[in-house]
Amino acid sequence: MTLRGRDYLSVDDLTPDELYMLLGFAQELKTRALAGDRPPLLAGKTLALIFEKPSLRTRVSFEVGMFQLGGMALYLGPLAAVVQRALSGGTEGVVHMNAERCGDKR
Numbered sequence: 115m116t117l118r119g120r121d122y123l124s125v126d127d128l129t130p131d132e133l134y135m136l137l138g139f140a141q142e143l144k145t146r147a148l149a150g151d152r153p154p155l156l157a158g159k160t161l162a163l164i165f166e167k168p169s170l171r172t173r174v175s176f177e178v179g180m181f182q183l184g185g186m187a188l189y190l191g192p193l194a195a196v197v198q199r200a201l202s203g204g205t206e207g208v209v210h211m212n213a214e215r216c217g218d219k220r
Contacts, residue, residue, distance in 0.1 A: 115131065115132060115135055117132060117136065147182065152182055152183070152184075153183070153184075154183065154184025155183045155184065156180060156183040156184050156185030157183075157184035157185065158184075158185070159180075159184075159185040159186070160185065160186050160187075160188055161176060161180050161185060161186070161187045161188065162187075162188050162190055163176055163177075163187055163188065163189045163190060164190050164191070164192070165191070165192060166192045167192070173187075173189055177189070
């Protein structure tokens with residue numbers, strides 16, 4: 115079973131088996147990290163971060179996670195969605211947080 119090449123927008127995008135596999139892998143990585151073993155699974159990979167509203171906690175979480183796995187996060191601030199599509203060709207992933215997804219309906 116593989117999740118490679120798929121978009122993940124919600125837990126509803128995963129089957130129960132896929133979610134169980136993903137959580138098991140996360141637990142394995144956490145156990146390894148606590149033992150001092152941080153495999154560079156994302157070495158050479160770049161993740162673009164686009165937030166319509168400031169989200170320091172989310173930004174730091176993604177940046178630390180990418181760093182710990184050997185990759186790099188690139189914070190771009192509140193850019194237009196058109197830029198997001200253009201970036202997807204030069205980065206391995208794009209995180210775009212908008213007010214609606216964050217639950218802020220203002």
